[in-house]
Amino acid sequence: MQSIHSLLRRWPVWSLTSLFAVSTWAATQPLGERVTTLLAQQAPATAETERAERMARDALERAKRAAASEQAALRESADVLVETAHEWAQLRAELSELDKLEKRSVEAQARLQELDSQLKREQAHLEETEARRGRALAELEKLAPTSPSSTATPETELQP
Amino acid sequence: MTARLPGPPPSWLVLLLTCLFAACASLPRPVVLDRSLSTSKSTAMADVQQRAPQAFARAEQLRLKAEEALSNDKPVLSEALAEQALVAFERAALQARMVQVRQRLAKTKVEVERRTQQVAELAALQTRAAEATKQLELRLEIEKHALPRAAIEPGGGVRRATARVEAARSIVQSAQLLCVAAKLLAPENATVVRVLREVEDLASSLQTLQPHEALAQAMDARMRCLTVLSEVRSEDRTLSSADPADALLSKLSPSLAELRPHRDDRGIVLTAYDIWSEAGELTRQGRELLDRIVPIARTNDLNMLVVVYRDGKQALPRAPNDLEQVLLSAGIDASVQVVAELPSLLEVSSGQARQVRTEFVLVTQ
Numbered sequence: 001m002q003s004i005h006s007l008l009r010r011w012p013v014w015s016l017t018s019l020f021a022v023s024t025w026a027a028t029q030p031l032g033e034r035v036t037t038l039l040a041q042q043a044p045a046t047a048e049t050e051r052a053e054r055m056a057r058d059a060l061e062r063a064k065r066a067a068a069s070e071q072a073a074l075r076e077s078a079d080v081l082v083e084t085a086h087e088w089a090q091l092r093a094e095l096s097e098l099d100k101l102e103k104r105s106v107e108a109q110a111r112l113q114e115l116d117s118q119l120k121r122e123q124a125h126l127e128e129t130e131a132r133r134g135r136a137l138a139e140l141e142k143l144a145p146t147s148p149s150s151t152a153t154p155e156t157e158l159q160p
Numbered sequence: 161m162t163a164r165l166p167g168p169p170p171s172w173l174v175l176l177l178t179c180l181f182a183a184c185a186s187l188p189r190p191v192v193l194d195r196s197l198s199t200s201k202s203t204a205m206a207d208v209q210q211r212a213p214q215a216f217a218r219a220e221q222l223r224l225k226a227e228e229a230l231s232n233d234k235p236v237l238s239e240a241l242a243e244q245a246l247v248a249f250e251r252a253a254l255q256a257r258m259v260q261v262r263q264r265l266a267k268t269k270v271e272v273e274r275r276t277q278q279v280a281e282l283a284a285l286q287t288r289a290a291e292a293t294k295q296l297e298l299r300l301e302i303e304k305h306a307l308p309r310a311a312i313e314p315g316g317g318v319r320r321a322t323a324r325v326e327a328a329r330s331i332v333q334s335a336q337l338l339c340v341a342a343k344l345l346a347p348e349n350a351t352v353v354r355v356l357r358e359v360e361d362l363a364s365s366l367q368t369l370q371p372h373e374a375l376a377q378a379m380d381a382r383m384r385c386l387t388v389l390s391e392v393r394s395e396d397r398t399l400s401s402a403d404p405a406d407a408l409l410s411k412l413s414p415s416l417a418e419l420r421p422h423r424d425d426r427g428i429v430l431t432a433y434d435i436w437s438e439a440g441e442l443t444r445q446g447r448e449l450l451d452r453i454v455p456i457a458r459t460n461d462l463n464m465l466v467v468v469y470r471d472g473k474q475a476l477p478r479a480p481n482d483l484e485q486v487l488l489s490a491g492i493d494a495s496v497q498v499v500a501e502l503p504s505l506l507e508v509s510s511g512q513a514r515q516v517r518t519e520f521v522l523v524t525q
Contacts, residue, residue, distance in 0.1 A: 055247075059243075073234065073235075073236040073237070076234065076237050077236045077237045077239070077240040080237065080244055084243055084247055087251060088247055090251065091247060091254065094254050094255070094258070095254065097258065098254060098258050098261065101258060101262065101265065102261055105264055105268065108269055109268055112268055112271050112272050112275060115275035115276060115279060116275065118275075119275060119282065122279060122282040122283055122286060123282065125286055126282060129286060129293050132293050132297070133289060133293040133296060136293060136296040136297050136300050137296060139300055140296060140299060140300050143300070143303045143304065143307070
């Protein structure tokens with residue numbers, strides 16, 4: 001039990017170590033494989049993400065052909081083409097991140113609208129209650145001019 | 161002397177000059193490089209440069225590398241770099257959009273937090289206002305009924321006497337139901353028990369009284385029952401609580417709309433028609449209805465007053481007493497009363513008027 005607690009206490013060390021391990025693994029992984037890994041990740045099926053995926057695969061294919069070419073000029077461009085494929089794969093991942101962000105933004109907007117309506121309802125309800133209270137007070141004062149003051153809540157106490 | 165005109169240049173010279181010109185001419189610019197240049201200088205990119213400066217700078221650097229590669233006579237590399245620069249510009253634009261969405265989201269979240277707080281503050285204020293209002297209204301109700309009643313003079317002919325007796329019966333019945341509701345809320349309260357007994361005595365002795373006396377006493381009895389009910393409620397009510405009946409009524413209104421939920425002095429009233437069979441037992445529809453109402457009463461810890469109205473032509477339902485047992489065994493303090501039909505304030509169709517009316521009153525605190 002104590003050892004679990006001591007492990008939990010050292011969570012910053014663990015998380016930093018894991019982060020370092022992940023980034024080291026990513027850095028040592030060849031760029032072409034990183035492109036494949038990125039493309040294997042889930043992304044919303046939109047025209048933009050599909051285009052990015054298609055372009056990434058196309059660039060990767062061209063990079064392979066360039067690397068195998070007999071012309072030196074073509075071979076020279078192979079690395080740049082792999083980097084371009086990586087750019088496309090990253091673009092695809094970012095598109096999916098943007099999609100999530102936009103969904104969250106829409107949800108937040110909807111929640112805000114809901115709260116706005118709730119606020120209006122509460123305000124209307126309060127106004128109605130205040131009107132009822134005013135009527136009851138007036139009637140009580142008519143019936144017994146001195147008695148209601150003892151039970152009535154002062155007006156200022158209910159002001160927002 | 162004749163001048164010698166120069167002849168056509170020798171073909172070897174023409175070939176040499178052509179080769180020289182061809183060697184000196186610049187390489188054709190890749191189209192993609194022009195595209196990356198126009199993208200970089202576009203007005204849309206001015207905004208991107210502000211929102212995502214690092215991503216833009218990186219793309220611009222790639223474009224410059226492509227230009228450099230072209231000037232170093234490496235058109236293939238230049239084309240590849242320009243293509244990469246174009247994707248990098250696209251990513252920069254995307255990152256600018258993300259910054260925008262993030263800013264909007266953060267702003268909305270702050271607003272949501274602010275609104276939530278405002279709603280909570282307003283709700284708390286409403287709770288206090290509703291409570292203060294309720295107390296005032298209770299007090300008003302008591303004060304109103306405590307006002308000296310105008311004396312009812314005897315006489316006025318047979319028709320007036322008959323009307324007075326009918327009115328007295330109706331008022332005593334209403335008083336009884338109010339007192340039963342109070343008893344459900346405070347079964348041990350000595351005042352409630354005493355007033356209920358007095359009202360029951362009055363109901364049985366009503367025929368022996370003069371019409372004007374019967375009416376006067378009935379009105380006094382109703383006032384007493386209303387007063388004890390109000391007192392029982394104000395004893396139980398805590399200042400922090402909102403009016404539970406209002407909250408429950410708004411909750412029930414959509415789901416039990418066909419029972420026309422409404423409030424009266426006793427609590428929330430649900431009205432059903434024709435839920436008794438010829439043999440005087442609950443019909444299937446009645447049992448289903450009970451299955452819907454019982455959980456509500458149980459969940460909200462409410463007592464139930466069931467009032468079965470009948471007129472002289474209708475058979476008296478046999479089951480009410482069984483119904484009381486059923487409700488008690490379901491954990492609900494209940495009272496079932498069978499009373500003579502009174503003119504209803506609710507609008508009913510002629511078909512409904514012929515049916516046995518049953519009120520399920522959820523007695524609220």
